[in-house]
Amino acid sequence: MTEYPKYSIVIPAYNERLRIIATLDSVVAVVRQKQWDAEVIVVNDGSTDETADLVRDFACQAPEVRLMENPSNRGKGFSVRNGLIHANGEIVMFTDADLSAPIDEAELLFAAIEQEGADIAIGSRWLETSRQTHRQPLYRQIFGRCFNALTRMIMRLPYADTQCGFKAFTREAAQTVFQLQTIERWGFDPEILFIARKRRYKVKEVPVSWAHDARSRISYLRDGLQMLKELAIVRWNALTGRYGKEITEVERADRMD
Template identity: 30%
Template sequence: MDTTAMRTRLVEVVVPVYDEQRALRASVTRLHGYLTSNFPYGFRITIADNASTDNTWQIATELAEELPHVRAVHLDEKGRGRALRRVWSRSEADVVSYMDVDLSTDLDAFLPLVAPLLSGHSDLAIGTRLARAARVERGPKREFISRSYNLLLRSLMGAGFSDAQCGFKAVRTEVAQALLPGVEDEQWFFDTELLLLAERYGLRIHEVPVDWVDDPDSRVDIVRTALDDLRGLVRVTRKTLSGAAGIPVPPRIQRAELPRGMARQLPRFAVVGVASTLAYLALYSLLRPVIPPLAANALALLVTAVANTAANRRFTFGVTGSDGALRHQFEGLIAFLVGLALTSGTLALLPAQVPHGVELAAVIAANAAATLVRFLLLRVWVFNPRRRTAR
């Protein structure tokens, strides 16, 4: 692609700010200088002031007058998500992006971030501080909270992306404008919700390992932000299970479809699985003081496996009547044996004097892996409608 053609492509960089009079001028000047000298595409920097109470807005308007390709937008309410929604929803750029005003992320990662979006290879792109190739300098408290939060996303929501909180993201504008109506949050959970929604529609998320240096003067209340994110996770999980999270997506955005019937089966299987897990834990905890752990595990699994197969037969896969019930229970025991092998193997590997809490956590993790295998076996073998039709 020649230089003239590249310059006709436009990337909008949003810098959300609230009471950032200390850092705003130096950061935007540095960002503008870097993009002018090193970025091969056209760009626009938008300073989005979230109802600042200091001189941030005055500095933003001065920068817009002094520097080409810089503009300022003022909002009357706080909220990073609200600022991004306002600018992205009205942008005519090819790609919209944002970065934190402290420029903690090395700017050399910006071109690798947006290039796959401009070429059409990906739909969204995020910087990740959790990849092996990333180089990160930050305190243990932030490191622990960040890794714990992203672990929750992967384990509870099945997220495939590694770092939801890095303030360094970009989206194809048509994709952003299609997804924004389905995103409710206006604060820090905004981009996590956007990414989860994008994954549900099978959109392609590109990850770039970044060099990142923590800003010691950051204004972010990480504990409050973490609690807000957890509340957001609960809300999104509830919407997903209730089937209320869908939004219309334009035909130009390719949507990945789940196999037939799975969109209905997965939430029901999850509900049955949660109930079975709670019953299993209760049985295991009651049996553990009176019999050895391997025996307690086997008995608790056997009882809940029978109930689980019966519940999934009726509610998840819609099989009614007594025809084939015994065969289904027998075949369901195959999945039970897989779970027994995983959990028993986990218990056998634990040291003899391990605390009860660690033992219980290990059993839960093994049981989660067995649950995934169980769903696949039930769907493609035990309750496969082709087998029922053939019979």
């Protein structure tokens, strides 16, 4: 009988050769220090640099780590879905490759699920702003807050922070929510939270420490406009019943092709 880990930590990665080794060093060190029964899955999103080779070499010395390859560059949302759906843990989570939220704070998300009965635990930068150790530039804070407010209004989401790349799920919740996900790039976070509420999962928002990484690739103008378009897609999906239907085995296979 195969023995599965308790936790799965998924890290989406695209052209991360400059920081992926430091990230994996930190994650594996915390996993071992805290004695988590965990696997670490790096999902390579069609990188054109040495990201995949670096992860393979690292995994030779760290059995906790394994590499998954997307068929091409599909986006962060696809990468997270690909990793979480194929993860083996009882509790599965994803974190950004820059570790803006320290990985040891994953235990706060795990506790919300294991001790407080949440199905989904989401990290929040805005519930306790004093926990931000390196804040974004003012213009990014303004754009971020405005987009979050607009998202909450359009999607009717009650969360202070929908975009933080630090979220955990029970295995059952992840399998349901991510099989219904349609947005493959930056705007996937509001969609999965919208689906979670529609499917009546208990979502717990958890304040976490967070430090802005100046190397962030997101463009609030270009990607912000795309995310607004994606919010409209989510509302249309809801109106047409896309999130209410059951997922068949055939559809599961088709979604990951």
